Amino acid sequence: MRRLVIAPRWKKVVRDIMERPGRSVLAVIAMTAGVFALGTMVVKYATLRPVLATMYGDTRPSSATLFTDALSDALVDSVRRVEGVGDAELRPVIIARARLGEDEWIPAVLFVIRDFDAQRLDVFKRDTGAWPPADGEVLLERSAVAVAKIERDANLMIRTAGGEDHELKFAGTVHAAGLAPAWMEHVVYGFVAWSSSARGDGSNESSQIRISVAEHPLDEGHIREVAGRVKALLEREGHTVARIDVPIPGRHPHADQMDTFIYLLGAFGILSFLLSSVLVASMVHALLSEQLRQVGVMKAIGATTRQIAGIYLGQVALLATAALAIGGPLAFFAGRAYAEFSAGILNADVSHSPFPWGALIVLAVVGIAVPLAVALGPVLRASRITVHQALNDDLGPRPFGSRGLERRLAAISWLPRPLLLSLRTTFLRRGRLLLTVVMLALGGAVFMSALNVSGAWQRAVNADFSMRRYDLTVRFAESQPIAVVDEALAKLPVVRDAEYWPGANPYLIGPNGAPGSTIAMTGPTPGSKLLTLPLLDGRWLTPGDTNAVVINNAALIRNPKLRVGGTIEVRNNGTTHAFPIVGMVKEMAPMAVIYAPPRAVLAVTGADGEQTRIARVVTTEHTEAGQLGASREVERAFEAMEIEVTGMQSMLDVRKGILDHLVIILVVLTMASTLVVFVGGLALTSTLSINVMLRTREIGVLGAIGATPRTISSHVWIEGLLIGLMSWIVALLIAAPVSWLLESVTGNMFFKAPLAFFMSLQAALIWLALIVVLATLSSLYPAWRASRLTIREALSTT
């Protein structure tokens, strides 16, 4: 039998790896971290992309929704025949509240479906349970089940805007991919049959007709034009159209958030991968400096540059393969999980996404090729060395003191000598020191930025809410005489004060002079102490104002031409009103608002000002319990007077809802920084081990002149701490611009306004503490190795 011959040089590849298990494991971990970071991103992307590409389109999203009154099926047929209309579906909506517990309600939206099996627009799919629901049943959007806190087959209590209560059996779930997830919106989405008992006499419904356009589905102007024709038809037939909503064509409501997360984490994935690659290069460099003599010997006995390079590249390839074998599957599962998490933001379903073969192949190629590419430089340099240089240590370490910094360090004598030794050796290899410091600092900067951004959010939200000095917003089903409401509230000991601001929802005239979507208009009581918003420009309303208005920053996004000194035009019930803009305020809200004197608002609506639908209530206790208690008492009081309350919002609840959105950002950023911090920690361990290895002889000398193993390991530890502290300072410097950038981006993403720059002292101190822990952990292994070297071993290395 012929014996399989493995050339000795390939045996050397494997044996060299086995000979230094610590270093090999470290290198594999570094590469695994890179493979994991990159792999998670590509697997996530590959999993999500095919789903996202088709998901929203598959729901056949409507182009516009017209809010009208009850329409006959024949009229809906006529709408379908209007020029430019692709399809139309009448889908009445019941605005209601769902009961979560005693005196605990949450907004609910019930869609009334003509035929569950013949949906035309905004299609949703059967998920679990009944399909279609019976008259006394409701199907919930699957993301709404947790929001409604309900078990299958239990009854959901619904109170409509008209004050009617209905018990509906929760009979099953649907998946409506076009809706934003209920847990983010804090709304219960339900679907009921055309003959559902919840409809009552139909007076509590908003009759909505949804249309799609036959052509140019992404052209918003065209959509408005077609919707205008439908409106004209409906009005000719004697119906009124209260409002036309046109969402951004072709975009899922949460697509922006999704994109931001993809780019943010994608950037961190690539950063981690690059850092780990640089770390691998540095490790290879260290390995080779230890092997220089062997390179010389091999060349002396006939090895060519190419053969030598092959040996060390083979080693890197082997380690990279091991890293791929570990990191690949980990990345696959993490990427899938992350895709699922991201899909949650879009209410998408990735369980049927095809297996990401392409992504895994790309990962395998990159996972091997990149370590080889980064190792190529050091390997070629080492392989090209001449025998003479290699055998005579010509490329050995540069003597300490040949640079200015080193001479200055050498002049310091007041520090304890062990610390001095650590300090000077730390600076001996400046390239590696710089690399380690930068890696650790990047991790720290991302970590601190995550906390800074979260702190900036909290401050911004708190600041915004501190300017709204009322505790409850009470909404009535119908307009009520202010005198009656005020008298009722005045009797309650939990209520300190209340104000009644008239409101309107006119159309905002857009930059092209045509009415666009609606804008909120609010008339705070002149001189009210309940609202003081920070001014960006101009002034706030004064009691003497008659028609001057103040707009918020979100209004500017709707019409960029608006400015202080100009005018803003709105249209309501066919009349256009123009108001001079005297000021602009900043609000942490995506909703455009016009603040105007009450009489200006009343001029728009045509109401008389003696009636109100909203009361803003100041309670005696401003705590969560105080607001909740007061809201219950207020609700009961109005119930006793048979005044229907449709909305009861406590400001602390609203604030909590906003802060809940932030949890996602914080989680995402913390995940990203964990990876970078991990790679940075590896870099520190590797640098310390390499320094120990290169100073083996020096450690032997220290032992020979009386240093105990404890002293020697403490040297390594102090060196780790010094590097950590340097990185902490650099991290602070990097964290400032990174925080600023993230605060601007996330602020704009959620609230259309950048957050005020904020750096948290707490974050800096936490990172400092972590750095000490990290430096200690990273120096454990090298310190242990250093202390175990016997003097004989240390001095006999050649």
Next chain:
Amino acid sequence: MIRMQAVTKTYETAAGSFAALRGIDLEIRAGEMVAIVGRSGSGKSTLLNMVAGIDRPTSGEVAVAGTSIQSLSHDRLATWRGRSVGIVFQFFQLLPTLTVIENVMLPMDFCGAIPPNARRDRALELLDRVGVPEQADKLPSTLSGGQQQRVAIARALANDPPLILADEPTGNLDSSTGEAVFRLFGDLVADGKTVVIVTHERDAVSGVSRTVTLADGCVAS
């Protein structure tokens, strides 16, 4: 076999330039066993490096077996060295992670002159010849200094080169082991090889056909 003409070597150091060899003319014929002796710093190792192609002369010409080696590129030089020269170092310089027999097979692996299937047998044969066949599958660190040097000689013979260069081969060995190593070199000369040994131990030099003494970079005798 070896011809050096007017070879000089000057090193530039921080302390100024230093002439290691000053105009060396030397001829060594095939089948000779030559000892190059001199004090530390006399230039004998530098001379050996010139012959092995490990270092290049600043001026002058070095020809080994008809090849003018200063004209070869580094890589061609390595291949040439693997086939034409066997080098024995003072500190043995066996690769620590390869077994004894793998160390001997390594030069065959690099040069490809011996067919892969024949390499192991040839390596065993060489180990037998230098007297350490039973150590074949051990790692170098488990061997004594004398055994390691014998393995190093076997490795130098791997590609059957006509010329063996040894740099202080007995410097790290006790005297009786050193003598045994010299006897081994004598056997090689008897087999037709040319052997050049650098050493500072004048007394230990036995069985050489000629001794060249260097002093301050010049041939003294």
